[in-house]
Amino acid sequence: MPELPEVEGVVRELVPTVEGKTIERVKLSDTIFTSWGAGKQCIVKNMDPHLFEEVMQGMKINTITRRSKYIYFHIEKGEERYLFVNHLGMTGAWFVVKSLAEIGEEKFRKHVHAIFYLTTGELLVYSDIRRFGEMRFMTKIEEHPPLLQMAPEPFEDDACDYFLNKCELPKYQNKSIKEVIMDGQVISGCGNIYATESLFKMGIHPARKTNRISRKRKIELFEVIRAILLESIERGGSTISDYRNINGEAGSMQHRLKMYGKKNCPTCGTLTKSLVIGGRTSVFCPKCQH
């Protein structure tokens, strides 16, 4: 699943390629329409896909930004400004190509769900193999409250205090630290990969209760998370399963991971263990992490 660094990588490539361009028309996949017809919402949320195609026509893409794991396309038509928000889910990927044949890997080509035809003749393509991604057309951000409840960006000055304050709430105190740091309302953009790595680096057992960790250690943990996220951004993210940047390229952070998906601890050689915490598999070293 793409985490903050992977989404940041996508945004950094979309910005110079797509900003300032105008959407001539949009074509959504048959799967999206069929799902809507069957009363389900596949990828396009809270809007009839026919209407989505219609409202996106003629939209100019002003700027593209990242907020946590979401991509915000700030769009406008005439005087009116809107927001088109995308979450990549498990396997969402964007491509900018002249024709679909340019998308190198067949699995992405086979699962194209939205084509934004730009007036430049280019195609801005959204592909999603497992279809857990989301697209929302919004007039204002309040239309999707979860976007307002996200923790500050981890690189902002107040993010650490925000994390410490959240940890004090009864709701989080007795939860495992892994679950807490992966909660987007506590820390923005730290998913399973970087939570696993950070806890290993700190020698903290993923199931340890949050209130059993001192304030000092929590601050250190937060700094480790921030450093790992930054390092991963620099390396173009981790390519685990189906993440690709918009040129279909893979990042290289996966080669730096020490615990995520490992059979043996790189420090002591002990066989790693795994537990399901908050619905996600958590790998850890039973000797090094307490």
Ligand SMILES: [Zn+2]
């Ligand atoms: Zn170990």
